[in-house]
Each structure stands twice: as C-alpha cells, then as structure tokens.
Amino acid sequence: MEYQIHGSTMQTLEVRLSPGDRLFSETGCLLSMTPGTNMETHAPGGLGGMLRRAFSGNSIMLNYFEATHDVQTVRFTTRMPGHILAIPLRQYGRMIVQRHAFLCAEDSVDFGVEATLNIGRFLGGNGLVFTYLEGEGTGFISVDGEVVHQDLARGEGILVHPGHIAAFTGDVDYRVQRMQGVTNMFFGGDGLYLVRLTGPGRVWLHSVTIHNLAHVLGDYMRSGRE
Template identity: 50%
Template sequence: MDYQIKGTTMQSLHITLNQNESIYSETGALLYMTPAIEMETNFSGGLGGMFKRAITGNSLALNNFKATHGTGEVSFSTRMPGHILPIQLDDDIFVQRHSFLCAENSVNLTVVGNLGMTGFFGGNGLIYNKLTGHGTAFISVDGEAIETTLRPNETYLVHPGHLAAYDSNVDFELHRLKGFKNMVFGGDGIFLAKLTGPGKIWLHTLSLHGLAEVLIPFVDRGK
C-alpha cells in the first residue's frame, strides 16, 4: 500500500492498493475509486455492534475497499477543514469518533463508548473508537493538528472538543472545573480531560461544538 496526502486546509487521502490489498473506512468518506477497486459494506459486530455504533454517533456500517482487478486507487476526503494524519500503530490508540478516517484491515476498530458523563458536560463529548493491532490508520484532525509527546508525569488539561486522539500509555482522567461561575458561565463545560504522560496526544484547533455555536445564530436567522 502506498499513499499520498494532498491539499492544504481541506485535505484528501489517495491510497494505491496492489492486488488483494484492502482498506476500510467509515461510511461517507469516499472521494473516488478506480474500477480495479471493489467496495463492500459490512455491519461489523452484528446487531449488537450496529446498535452500539448507532447510540454513540458512529456510522452503522463500515466500507471495505479491495483491489480485486490488479492495482487500483481509492481516495477519501475530510468532512471538515483540517488535516489528515497517518498513524503507524505500535500501541493502542483512542480516536474521537469524528476523527477516524480509514485503516488497513490489520487494524481493528472498536467503539469504546461514552466516558462517564463527559458527553453531557464536555461540549461535543468524549465518545472514542479504539484502534488496536499493527498497521497504518489515518485520522482526520479538524483545523490545525497539534501533536505532542507528554513526558512522564507531564499533564495537560484539555477541552474534550479539542482532543482528537491519544495513545494507550497516556493516563486519562476527568478533571472538574472549580468554581460555580467557571462551570456555568465559562462556556467550556464542567469537565476537562486530564492527560498525563508518558505518551502521545493529538489535538485539533477546530471544535465541532465551537463551530456549531458560531453558526447557530445564522441558521436561526435563515429560518
């Protein structure tokens, strides 16, 4: 498998697959594919898996793309202005539900679910997918990407809406904001994600929750 990432603020991912190589993605991410590629939609995990994906806001199914007639190309695009990052899995990675784009079939994708009550108090919530196995996965980071390696015992307090992914070595806790005014009128929810190293984290500068707040007045005005 070879790949190329094109573009600046609205990037696209172009993957060349050799005969019998395959890759899978969330539904709705396809930009184009060549005739050598065949797509098959699969309901991973059966009925229980579909239900879990539905209630956590993920797509019900996953699309698998396989080069069945020689070498072919398949391309994916982001849904938001941002960047596509390749991640070579050495450790398990937790990826925010909107950030997963696609992965090799040697990488397993499972829905972790909602961490505590953060989904209610943390802006657009902390519903994560877990990537395990060995291979390459691609994530979509909204806005600009901030990749940081935390040193042992180094801690970041991150707004949940800006946490794209973190590896399994990072210790994750919920950190409640102090002060009534901060929690009610601060506009950043009640909880922050407390991330303690060692390990790597990926942040995005554009928050879906923040974007929605900016657009709501214009949507209401249009109605």
C-alpha cells in the same frame, strides 16, 4: 498499500490498493474510486458490534475496499477543513481516537469502541466515548483545523476541552475533571467539564471544533435573517 495526502486546509487521502490489499472506512468519507475497486458495506462484530457503534455515535456500518485487479485508487475526504494524519500502529501501539476523527485503516487494523463504565466520564459531553485502533497496519485520522500535538512525560498532565481531543496513545490516562468555580462553569462558555490527560504518551488535538464553528456560523445566519 501506498498512499499520498494532498491539499493544505481541506486535505484528501489517496490510497493505491494492489490486489490483496484491503481498506475499511467510516461511511460518508469516500471521495472517489477507480472502477476496478470492489466496495462492500457491512457491520463487523454482528449485532453486538452494531449496538456498540451506535451507542458511541459512529456509523453502524463500515465500508470495505479492495482491488479486483491491477492497482486501484480510492480517495477519502475530511468532514471539516483540517489535516489528515497517517498513524503507523507498529510505532505507536494502541491508539484511542475521538469518534469523528477516524477516517480509514488497513484491514489488518483492529477497530472497535473504547467505552468506560465510569459514569463520571459520560458527564463530560461530546468526545468521551472513543474508538480504538491497534494492530500492525496504518490508520488514518482527520484533525479539524490545525494539528496540535504534545508528548507527555510520565505523570505529566494537561487539561483539555473534550471537543478538542482528536486522539492519544493507549498509555495516556484520561479522566474527567469538573470545571473549577461556579462562574467558570456556567458563564465561561467552555462547558462543565475538562478532560485530564496524563502521560506517558502523545496527544493530538483539534484546533477547531464543530460546535464552536456551528456557534459562529449560527450568529451570521441569524443576522442574515434579521
């Protein structure tokens, strides 16, 4: 499998599949494919997998692509202006990915729901139910806006708004922390909770969130109707 990432602020991913190569993606990410590409849509993991994915907010089904003959090309696009990152899992190991950041991956990559039984984490809002990627292949994620990444030393931590988390390596510990101060919680405009990410490991963050973008656009839409 060979790939290229094109564009600047609204990137696309072009993957060239040789016979025997297989790729899977979330539904709704396909931009184009050559006629010799076979696409199948199904739900891995049976009913249990479907329920876990529905609970996490991901699409229930996945799309699988493979070349029927010769070299075929499949292109994927992002949902927001931003950047596509290739994540070689051989280098990074297990990756935890925010539910909307996953784009596609080689078929050799194991993909599933990273859930937690700690109810406190669910109170943090959007982005606290993640998916995971692990295996020998390459996964691709979509980061909204600019890519902000930070390498955390062992024991080093940062507090992040939940909506800005794109992905982090599996060794990073994540815990919800209540926003300090009643005024901050109810009038600060950044929600009631932050996520504490503690190293060692690497963290990738969105510089833009859909919620903030929708809020800004909503103000313009309302003013246009007045």
